[in-house]
Amino acid sequence: MFKIFVLESHKIFKKWRTYIGFITLAVVIPLMILAFKLEGGNFVNNATRNLQRDFIFVGNLFNAWFIAHLVMNSLFVHIPFLITLVAGDMLAGEATAGTYRILLSRPISRTKILLIKYFTIIFYTTILVGVLAVLSIGLGLIFCGDGDLLVMDRELLILPGNEIWWRFAIAYIGALCGMWVVASLAFFFSSFVENAIGPIIGTMSVLIIFLIISEMPVEFFEPVKPYLFTSYFSVWRKAFEDPVNWNQIINWITYLIAYCVGLFMYTVIYFRRKDILS
Amino acid sequence: MFEPILQTHNLSKRFKKRFAVSELNIEVVRGDVFGFLGPNGAGKSTTIRMLLSLINPTSGKIELFGKNLHKHRSEVLKRIGGLVEKPDFYEHISAYDNLKFIGSLFGGVPQSRIEKILEIVKLLDRMNDKVKTYSHGMKQRLGIAQALIGNPELIILDEPTSGLDPQGMKEVRELIRTLSSDHNITIFLSSHLLYEIELVSNRMAIINNGSLVIQGNVQELLNSGEHRVQIKAEPYEKAEQILKSLPFVKKTENRNNVIVVYTPLDNIPALNNSLVENSVSVSAIIPRRSLEDYFLEMTEGTSDV
Numbered sequence: 001m002f003k004i005f006v007l008e009s010h011k012i013f014k015k016w017r018t019y020i021g022f023i024t025l026a027v028v029i030p031l032m033i034l035a036f037k038l039e040g041g042n043f044v045n046n047a048t049r050n051l052q053r054d055f056i057f058v059g060n061l062f063n064a065w066f067i068a069h070l071v072m073n074s075l076f077v078h079i080p081f082l083i084t085l086v087a088g089d090m091l092a093g094e095a096t097a098g099t100y101r102i103l104l105s106r107p108i109s110r111t112k113i114l115l116i117k118y119f120t121i122i123f124y125t126t127i128l129v130g131v132l133a134v135l136s137i138g139l140g141l142i143f144c145g146d147g148d149l150l151v152m153d154r155e156l157l158i159l160p161g162n163e164i165w166w167r168f169a170i171a172y173i174g175a176l177c178g179m180w181v182v183a184s185l186a187f188f189f190s191s192f193v194e195n196a197i198g199p200i201i202g203t204m205s206v207l208i209i210f211l212i213i214s215e216m217p218v219e220f221f222e223p224v225k226p227y228l229f230t231s232y233f234s235v236w237r238k239a240f241e242d243p244v245n246w247n248q249i250i251n252w253i254t255y256l257i258a259y260c261v262g263l264f265m266y267t268v269i270y271f272r273r274k275d276i277l278s
Numbered sequence: 279m280f281e282p283i284l285q286t287h288n289l290s291k292r293f294k295k296r297f298a299v300s301e302l303n304i305e306v307v308r309g310d311v312f313g314f315l316g317p318n319g320a321g322k323s324t325t326i327r328m329l330l331s332l333i334n335p336t337s338g339k340i341e342l343f344g345k346n347l348h349k350h351r352s353e354v355l356k357r358i359g360g361l362v363e364k365p366d367f368y369e370h371i372s373a374y375d376n377l378k379f380i381g382s383l384f385g386g387v388p389q390s391r392i393e394k395i396l397e398i399v400k401l402l403d404r405m406n407d408k409v410k411t412y413s414h415g416m417k418q419r420l421g422i423a424q425a426l427i428g429n430p431e432l433i434i435l436d437e438p439t440s441g442l443d444p445q446g447m448k449e450v451r452e453l454i455r456t457l458s459s460d461h462n463i464t465i466f467l468s469s470h471l472l473y474e475i476e477l478v479s480n481r482m483a484i485i486n487n488g489s490l491v492i493q494g495n496v497q498e499l500l501n502s503g504e505h506r507v508q509i510k511a512e513p514y515e516k517a518e519q520i521l522k523s524l525p526f527v528k529k530t531e532n533r534n535n536v537i538v539v540y541t542p543l544d545n546i547p548a549l550n551n552s553l554v555e556n557s558v559s560v561s562a563i564i565p566r567r568s569l570e571d572y573f574l575e576m577t578e579g580t581s582d583v
Contacts, residue, residue, distance in 0.1 A: 011371060
């Protein structure tokens with residue numbers, strides 16, 4: 001199965017659309033770093049103006065970690081679109097190309113084929129989030145240096161440099177789980193149709209609707225929110241709280257993984273009975 | 279000796295209210311080049327998709343190599359190669375990579391096997407080119423190559439000459455003959471091209487509106503019933519009169535001074551005797567019964583070929 005996974009990965013990494021996500025990150029992140037670099041000093045000064053009356057800030061607060069945190073904040077709404085471009089094409093693309101016929105008439109079960117394809121898209125998503133991490137932290141370290149992390153969320157928080165690595169590691173793991181759910185949803189939609197556009201639009205529509213409901217502070221939606229995966233998307237932010245609520249992080253990550261498993265199982269149940277007419 | 283390797287038992291497929299295939303019973307014997315003939319929309323592709331496990335039957339059973347396809351799917355599909363309709367591939371990778379990927383679904387195929395297959399289909403020199411650069415004929419040959427990748431005992435080909443020019447059609451037909459004779463592969467060949475079945479198949483089934491019309495040996499089926507017999511004779515009018523008077527000749531037609539009569543094959547010697555005894559000079563008697571005539575008879579003119 002590993003050999004087929006390697007060949008499946010080879011297949012998707014030979015496609016132009018696979019690189020759209022990487023190219024986008026390679027363009028946007030340096031641009032953001034450049035913009036922050038040009039305006040960054042003012043940005044941090046404005047944010048800490050009130051505190052500067054009572055405290056003296058020592059060291060470089062406008063650093064790689066601050067930028068990586070900002071990049072995550074800014075891009076985590078947009079990254080799902082890049083993921084759906086590839087995930088939505090995983091099965092629907094086979095239907096469009098007519099290659100279901102050569103793929104599914106072989107002595108390998110549909111469940112195995114789905115499993116291989118699912119792992120491939122999970123692998124792609126992991127690489128994409130990995131590239132996001134490496135580019136934002138790496139370029140940040142090169143151009144803006146190291147230091148403590150200034151977190152501007154509901155309150156201003158300065159996290160010491162020796163805690164930053166593990167906090168970012170947990171943040172990226174949490175964010176990655178959220179993106180796996182997006183990939184799983186696009187993969188699920190992809191099994192129904194013969195064109196990748198439907199799954200891409202479908203996934204983004206669900207994501208936008210769920211995000212709006214999750215973020216809307218309205219009593220009416222409160223009973224629904226625990227069932228929406230988007231309610232757990234901000235798990236990565238929990239890594240930058242002090243003290244860290246480990247139970248909540250573990251629970252939220254578990255929920256997100258449960259969504260992945262559930263969506264994959266639904267895909268298997270449907271796909272095993274699907275008639276291939278393309 | 280006549281080992282059945284493909285059998286369908288009351289095989290049916292219904293899409294909503296319409297039966298695409300209904301109560302189909304066919305049998306393919308090892309060594310056959312089995313022609314599966316029917317007009318467009320007759321249910322050929324649906325049947326083939328069921329044989330290759332792409333579509334689930336509504337009812338009925340498929341046995342391949344004596345085993346139920348549904349229960350022994352992987353085991354059975356290991357021994358089969360298939361090409362369904364258009365030869366579609368991953369166009370952005372090479373023919374070699376396509377075959378390597380397909381081979382991995384069989385548990386892996388060595389490079390030498392892939393190269394040997396590409397040599398059989400005459401694509402070895404283009405194996406590293408992306409499939410999107412291939413002509414339709416080359417893709418069709420690659421389609422047959424991918425059907426061969428698992429070293430199959432049975433190959434199911436759905437309209438393999440579709441869209442090819444005459445030279446390409448000839449090449450594919452020759453390839454089918456070679457696979458059958460030199461590699462001992464049983465071929466299940468669907469087509470709506472009647473002469474194609476006539477040229478390459480030894481046994482055939484005709485399907486129309488999802489139901490089996492008839493199956494059997496191609497030559498036996500062609501030799502049964504009435505034949506169209508073309509006769510060139512002088513004097514023409516006298517010959518025509520004599521032929522019309524014969525009790526076993528049902529109908530005569532005049533086509534550019536060639537008399538066409540419809541009669542069973544067994545009556546031709548008597549027909550010749552009658553003409554000669556009446557001093558008619560016979561220069562040619564050509565019994566003709568093409569599969570097309572037969573097919574149209576069987577499908578009552580519903581064919582669109």
